[in-house]
Amino acid sequence: MEEREKEVKTEEVKAEPEEEKAEGNQQEEKLLSESLDEIERIKAEAEAARDRLLRAAAEYENFKKRAEREKEEAMKFIAESIVLDIIPIIDNLDRAIKSAKSDERKNFDALLQGIEMIQKQMLSVLEKYGVGIIESEGQPFDPRIHEAILQVPSEEHPENTVVQEFERGYTLHDKVIRPAKVIVSKLPEPKEKEEGESVDA
Numbered sequence: 516m517e518e519r520e521k522e523v524k525t526e527e528v529k530a531e532p533e534e535e536k537a538e539g540n541q542q543e544e545k546l547l548s549e550s551l552d553e554i555e556r557i558k559a560e561a562e563a564a565r566d567r568l569l570r571a572a573a574e575y576e577n578f579k580k581r582a583e584r585e586k587e588e589a590m591k592f593i594a595e596s597i598v599l600d601i602i603p604i605i606d607n608l609d610r611a612i613k614s615a616k617s618d619e620r621k622n623f624d625a626l627l628q629g630i631e632m633i634q635k636q637m638l639s640v641l642e643k644y645g646v647g648i649i650e651s652e653g654q655p656f657d658p659r660i661h662e663a664i665l666q667v668p669s670e671e672h673p674e675n676t677v678v679q680e681f682e683r684g685y686t687l688h689d690k691v692i693r694p695a696k697v698i699v700s701k702l703p704e705p706k707e708k709e710e711g712e713s714v715d716a
Contacts, residue, residue: 600640607633641685649684651677651695660684662694669700676700 611629638648649660656663656675664681672678677697684695 597640597644600643601637604633604637604640607636645688646692647686647689649686649691649695651680651684651697653677656697656699660686660691660694661697661699663699664696665698666701667698668703670703672700674700674702 607629611626611633614629615626651661653672654677655673656677661677661684667678669676669678676699677695678700679698680695681698682696684691685693
């Protein structure tokens with residue numbers, strides 16, 4: 516009887532490690548399954564993020580192309596507007612030239628008046644598109660808007676004053692697109708004493 520009980524106890528002791536081992540295997544399989552599920556989930560999220568990125572990149576390229584087309588169309592429209600504003604000025608020039616050729620009396624005063632009117636018309640068109648004239652004569656020389664082509668001695672003007680404008684300067688929306696070419700004053704050279712002039716002791 517005692518021997519039988521010992522055998523049963525021994526079998527129970529042997530069975531316990533096998534059960535623990537089986538439970539451990541189940542836990543490992545569960546962890547592995549959960550890890551694989553997590554990997555699949557991460558892969559799916561990465562793939563979805565990649566798709567979103569590709570779609571965003573495609574949309575950005577389409578936006579760039581659309582913006583470029585719209586810019587080109589806008590530039591064409593602006594160019595057309597400028598041309599339509601300039602054509603009447605060319606018409607007036609044509610009429611002035613034709614009138615000057617056919618005028619036997621050579622009325623140059625009338626021709627000059629016509630040219631001045633055309634100049635005002637052209638300047639008005641430029642002003643419409645944001646072009647401004649740089650005022651120069653009598654102003655202090657400013658290298659940001661003036662280009663000095665000559666310096667002349669002057670007793671009538673302070674040093675570095677624009678005494679004459681050689682070529683008009685222009686701005687476009689306050690940006691200098693062509694500086695004015697100007698002549699600038701400088702101090703006169705000191706006069707040399709005449710020969711024979713008495714020198715103070």
